[in-house]
Amino acid sequence: MTPEQILALPPRVLSQAQREAYFAEGYLLLESVIGEEWLSVLRAATEEMVERSRSVSTSDSIFDLEPGHRPEAPRLRRVSNPVEHHPAYWSYLNESIVPEIVADLVGPDVKFHHSKLNFKWAGGGEEVKWHYDISFWPHTNYSPLTVGTYIHDCGLDNGPLMVLPRSHQEIEPLLSQFDAQGRWTGCLSDEDVSGLPMHKAVVLPGAAGSLTLHNCRTLHASPKNLSDTGRPLLLYTLTSADAFPYTVNPIRPKHDQFMIRGRRAAWAHHDPRPCLIPPDWSGGYTSIFALQQNQEVAHAAQ
Numbered sequence: 069m070t071p072e073q074i075l076a077l078p079p080r081v082l083s084q085a086q087r088e089a090y091f092a093e094g095y096l097l098l099e100s101v102i103g104e105e106w107l108s109v110l111r112a113a114t115e116e117m118v119e120r121s122r123s124v125s126t127s128d129s130i131f132d133l134e135p136g137h138r139p140e141a142p143r144l145r146r147v148s149n150p151v152e153h154h155p156a157y158w159s160y161l162n163e164s165i166v167p168e169i170v171a172d173l174v175g176p177d178v179k180f181h182h183s184k185l186n187f188k189w190a191g192g193g194e195e196v197k198w199h200y201d202i203s204f205w206p207h208t209n210y211s212p213l214t215v216g217t218y219i220h221d222c223g224l225d226n227g228p229l230m231v232l233p234r235s236h237q238e239i240e241p242l243l244s245q246f247d248a249q250g251r252w253t254g255c256l257s258d259e260d261v262s263g264l265p266m267h268k269a270v271v272l273p274g275a276a277g278s279l280t281l282h283n284c285r286t287l288h289a290s291p292k293n294l295s296d297t298g299r300p301l302l303l304y305t306l307t308s309a310d311a312f313p314y315t316v317n318p319i320r321p322k323h324d325q326f327m328i329r330g331r332r333a334a335w336a337h338h339d340p341r342p343c344l345i346p347p348d349w350s351g352g353y354t355s356i357f358a359l360q361q362n363q364e365v366a367h368a369a370q
């Protein structure tokens with residue numbers, strides 16, 4: 069569906085002004101929309117995942133570990149594919165207000181692509197450099213978006229998400245996420261970043277239960293977490309039903325292409341704007357953190 073077709077349908081939970089702002093600016097911050105009931109479920113699940121990580125010493129297909137991770141002092145960068153490792157993450161996606169909000173932005177037929185839980189541990193959790201998501205997983209159109217839930221309060225010092233408003237429309241064609249030697253870096257070059265109007269970047273801190281939503285073409289980043297509290301951010305990538313991926317999804321999530329709301333599409337919708345293709349990951353993957361820090365971690369998600 070095009071933004072115009074989506075906007076022509078009556079909204080479910082967002083205001084029309086919020087939907088228009090998302091399409092114009094490429095992001096939305098919805099403050100404190102998830103209540104304590106879900107938050108306590110998500111926190112308990114997340115604590116369980118951290119407990120499980122204590123017996124893991126090297127990153128694997130579930131846990132992406134910081135180099136300093138130890139059983140007595142876990143330091144996680146990410147849980148990949150959390151919906152497959154704890155039922156709470158799948159229930160939240162299907163039963164909370166999240167899919168209703170997303171339906172207001174991608175149309176009534178909402179499809180799952182993947183999920184991840186990015187921690188950004190207290191005292192140094194890594195930065196994420198400026199990048200856009202779509203060329204990690206190209207689709208036939210640019211409806212995919214990622215919705216993030218702050219499970220705990222995320223202040224300016226906790227490494228909140230930052231976005232460059234309007235970059236999803238104004239930067240055409242997409243900038244490269246390969247370096248000068250043709251190696252995939254998963255982020256823009258310093259030179260490209262210095263040419264962008266970064267003084268217009270918006271930081272998205274939020275109390276626990278706040279949601280960030282960013283379009284798959286929107287440039288975003290997040291600084292290091294230098295505070296003494298962690299920043300678990302639970303991320304789901306969802307698409308219009310008529311957006312189809314055309315490169316390998318190396319983590320092969322069980323729920324890939326699962327319809328969270330509505331019906332499967334009979335036809336693919338193709339956006340004419342070209343998409344930068346990632347390397348061939350059919351033999352494995354490295355996580356965005358490992359990639360951007362030049363580390364090898366097999367099998368983790370973007």
Ligand SMILES: O=C(O)CCC(=O)C(=O)O
Binds near residue numbers: 196
């Ligand atoms: O965890 C974050 O701050 C952002 C991560 C991100 O942009 C990604 O994983 O694509």
Ligand SMILES: [Fe+2]
Binds near residue numbers: 199201
């Ligand atoms: Fe991203």
